[in-house]
Amino acid sequence: DTEVTQTPKHLVMGMTNKKSLKCEQHMGHRAMYWYKQKAKKPPELMFVYSYEKLSINESVPSRFSPECPNSSLLNLHLHALQPEDSALYLCASSGASLTNTGELFFGEGSRLTVL
Amino acid sequence: AQTVTQSQPEMSVQEAETVTLSCTYDTSESNYYLFWYKQPPSRQMILVIRQEAYKQQNATENRFSVNFQKAAKSFSLKISDSQLGDTAMYFCAFMRNTNAGKSTFGDGTTLTVKP
Numbered sequence: 001d002t003e004v005t006q007t008p009k010h011l012v013m014g015m016t017n018k019k020s021l022k023c024e025q026h027m028g029h030r031a032m033y034w035y036k037q038k039a040k041k042p043p044e045l046m047f048v049y050s051y052e053k054l055s056i057n058e059s060v061p062s063r064f065s066p067e068c069p070n071s072s073l074l075n076l077h078l079h080a081l082q083p084e085d086s087a088l089y090l091c092a093s094s095g096a097s098l099t100n101t102g103e104l105f106f107g108e109g110s111r112l113t114v115l
Numbered sequence: 116a117q118t119v120t121q122s123q124p125e126m127s128v129q130e131a132e133t134v135t136l137s138c139t140y141d142t143s144e145s146n147y148y149l150f151w152y153k154q155p156p157s158r159q160m161i162l163v164i165r166q167e168a169y170k171q172q173n174a175t176e177n178r179f180s181v182n183f184q185k186a187a188k189s190f191s192l193k194i195s196d197s198q199l200g201d202t203a204m205y206f207c208a209f210m211r212n213t214n215a216g217k218s219t220f221g222d223g224t225t226l227t228v229k230p
Contacts, residue, residue: 109159
């Protein structure tokens with residue numbers, strides 16, 4: 001059972017479309033993350049939200065726009081994507097205090113295909 | 116900047132046998148966390164085992180144990196009594212204590228357990 005829920009599981013979009021990926025966790029975690037993962041590669045960090053504020057943006061192109069409406073929800077808005085943006089997008093959460101164990105809890109991912 | 120190196124892109128093991136996955140890292144930090152994550156095919160990534168750098172005792176979780184050599188900056192994962200369900204991609208990851216938002220992942224090792 002996953003405690004981080006991502007929707008949709010699969011998404012196909014054209015380069016002119018606007019779509020959103022959604023992520024939800026109810027573990028009381030105060031840090032939430034978006035990662036991008038290509039096949040057979042490690043996850044690449046995109047964004048980190050800590051206490052609902054954007055704390056890390058790994059120089060991600062503006063066609064990806066994150067949003068954290070509250071401590072349980074994380075969205076990734078997609079617009080004017082390129083075919084090379086096709087990947088598995090992983091959401092994760094963790095405790096945010098300095099004493100947290102650092103473990104990341106991942107969702108199952110949203111597999112995005114850009115045509 | 117931290118780096119994590121997994122030198123074995125692919126490994127295989129017979130069911131019930133023992134296998135060791137290697138991981139080395141480079142950091143100037145003295146306090147940090149190390150992790151092994153497992154990502155089965157088309158399933159979510161989950162934590163296998165965690166090690167705090169200040170602890171000399173090697174972490175163990177049932178059939179999974181680590182050999183943590185801080186001076187050598189080595190963090191290998193031993194899987195005993197391998198099971199078919201252990202087939203997955205395994206990622207070694209590093210995280211600084213004071214920067215809980217950012218984990219550095221190795222390139223991964225694809226482990227196949229053969230019946």
